[in-house]
Amino acid sequence: MTHVPHELQEEFPEAAEVLHQLKMANPHFQALAERYAQVNHEIHLIESEVQPASxxxxxxxxxxxxxxxxxxxxxxxxxxxxG
Structure with a gap:
């Protein structure tokens, strides 16, 4: 699989540990992070011309x-x- 830009760890490199902690402890944060990953992946497929979209x-x-x-x-x- 190719590298997908805009992953949360890349967007917030200074917060890698807190990202992990919130994903484990906060269901709302976990849902946001999962939806972000899904949308980000869809965008990557479109931009890579793997998936057509308007x-x-x-x-x-x-x-x-x-x-x-x-x-x-x-x-x-x-x-x-x-900050």
């Missing part, structure tokens, strides 16, 4: 990924993992 569908997925990333960042900020 420009609108691709943009909608990118917007969803951004919303998820913002919510994840808020939870990491609350946990003191990022």
């Amino acid at each position: 420009d609108m569908a691709a943009e909608d997925l990118k917007k969803e990924r951004l919303v998820l990333k913002d919510e994840i960042a808020d939870l990491l900020r609350d946990a003191g993992a990022i």
Whole structure:
């Protein structure tokens, strides 16, 4: 499998340990992280031209990924993992 850019560990490298802890202890965070990974993978398939999609569908997925990333960042900020 090829490398999928925008993984949470790459987006928040300074918070790797807290990412893991929140995934294990916080069901809401776990659901957000799983949905982020799913959306990110779909975007990667579209951008790699493995899966066809309209420009609108691709943009909608990118917007969803951004919303998820913002919510994840808020939870990491609350946990003191990022500034």
